[in-house]
Amino acid sequence: MDELDSAIVRELQADGRQSNRALAGKLGIAPSTCLERTRLLQRRGIIQGYRAEVSFKALNRSVQAMVFTQVRPLRRDVVTAFEQSVTRLPEVVSVYTMAGSDDFLVHVTAQDIDHLHAFLLDQFTNRREIIAFRTSIIYQHLTNPVLGPLPPAE
Amino acid sequence: MDELDSAIVRELQADGRQSNRALAGKLGIAPSTCLERTRLLQRRGIIQGYRAEVSFKALNRSVQAMVFTQVRPLRRDVVTAFEQSVTRLPEVVSVYTMAGSDDFLVHVTAQDIDHLHAFLLDQFTNRREIIAFRTSIIYQHLTNPVLGPLPPAE
DNA sequence: TCCGCCCGCCGAATTTGATTCGGCGCAACT
DNA sequence: AGTTGCGCCGAATCAAATTCGGCGGGCGGA
Structure with missing residues (x-):
């Protein structure tokens, strides 16, 4: 390298x-x-693959939100099952499993607010293991175009 | 389409x-x-580009964290300047600008906890416009491999 | 210091893929 | 039924990927 x-x-x-x-x-x-x-x-696994980057708006997904989710019990099987099943939902872009008061951040997209609401009612409210969740609309999502080398950082 | x-x-x-x-x-x-x-x-802008996906671990970035950040005053110029400058930092993967009590989620990477700490002290503690921030370690980040069409969702 | 080995870079030759473009067929509108 | 337009196809051409034999610089041993 x-x-x-x-x-x-x-x-x-x-x-x-x-x-x-x-x-x-x-x-x-x-x-x-x-x-x-x-x-x-x-x-060597440094380059893991190549992906086309698609426009959410062009795909009719104008609304993005972050869902802060708490799950109980925090057992391995429950956590893994949650991650796996939620990641596969078409509205879900990615799932961050985290330390802190919220166990997961779930990045979701939908056509509009109504569809977002319907999605949350269908997929989050129903789940037994989810004891609470808060939703925040994402106004903008900027990504660093160049993940180059880290600075020396002495 | x-x-x-x-x-x-x-x-x-x-x-x-x-x-x-x-x-x-x-x-x-x-x-x-x-x-x-x-x-x-x-x-048509539906495919915006192609990116190589790189392994954080291979790049010596074993630690990922989400930094929940509050900025004041919430004026356009302050918000834009924050987004732009933070996105360009090499440790920053992406910045979500959001509604809700936290104004931004900043996804950062570092070699280890010490470097993460140093980064936050250098880049967040010093900034005038940041009035508060909380940091949560990311254990895992799963991404939906297929962002296909949304379900009919009647 | 000199010799020989090894690793990585190079460039020509070959294979494979991208790109272009003229023509065909289907579908819609008249 | 005729006409027009759009999108798909496939052969021909052009460009890129891939392979491979050879060269050279750096390193270790004598």
């Missing part, structure tokens, strides 16, 4: 579909070398 | 780098047709 590898990762985070030649050109190395490095990064 | 477009989006979310031919094969259409569809999805 030298400087060159970091640069490759950074570039592919910005554009995961740029051609190997283009990437090699930017880095000033031969395409074959670049390909070798990139494949090694995949084999 | 018919069923075929949805299938393309779903496939490219699962693997954003599969070849056009492979994708066309799965969907049972000609590569040229598939390419046309895919490009249209990009031009």
Whole structure:
């Protein structure tokens, strides 16, 4: 994981579909070398995959919310089952399992407020293990485009 | 945005780098047709881009946390400046701007607890506009691999 | 210091995929 | 039933990925 590898990762985070030649050109190395490095990064698990990034609005999901959820009992089986089943719901983008007073943050999307409400009533109110949840609308979600190397941080 | 477009989006979310031919094969259409569809999805802004997914652990970021942050005054310029500058910090993965008692959720990563602590002291404690923040360690972050179409939801 | 080995980079050759474009068929409207 | 338009297809061309033999620099041993 030298400087060159970091640069490759950074570039592919910005554009995961740029051609190997283009990437090699930017880095000033031969395409074959670049390909070798990139494949090694995949084999080592540093690059886990490539994903298309889709627009929620274009998919008719204008509303995003974060659902702070408390679950009891906090046993392994209950926690795992909750994570797995909730992650699979189509409205759910991701689930953060956390320390603190809320056990999970569930990032959800819906067409509009009514659908969000219906979703929560159908999927959260009914569940036995959920003892409480609070919902906050997300106005905006910004993502860091470049997860480069961390600063030295002495 | 018919069923075929949805299938393309779903496939490219699962693997954003599969070849056009492979994708066309799965969907049972000609590569040229598939390419046309895919490009249209990009031009329409439904597919916004492609990103390499990187392993936090491999990048030496074993600790993830969510920082619930309150900012005052809640003026547009203060909010925007906060979002922009925080999003650019290398430790920050993403920033959710929210309704509710906490104004922002900031998803951060660090090498370890000590670095997380140092980061918060350096970047959060010092800021004038931040009047309070709470930090929760993230044990696990699961993401829905397929953001397909929403259910009919009558 | 010199020699030899090893690892990683390079570039040409080959294979595979992307892209273009002319034509066909279906469906809708007249 | 004729006409028009749109989307799909497939062959031809162009570009990229992939493979592989060879070169060179750095390191360890003599």
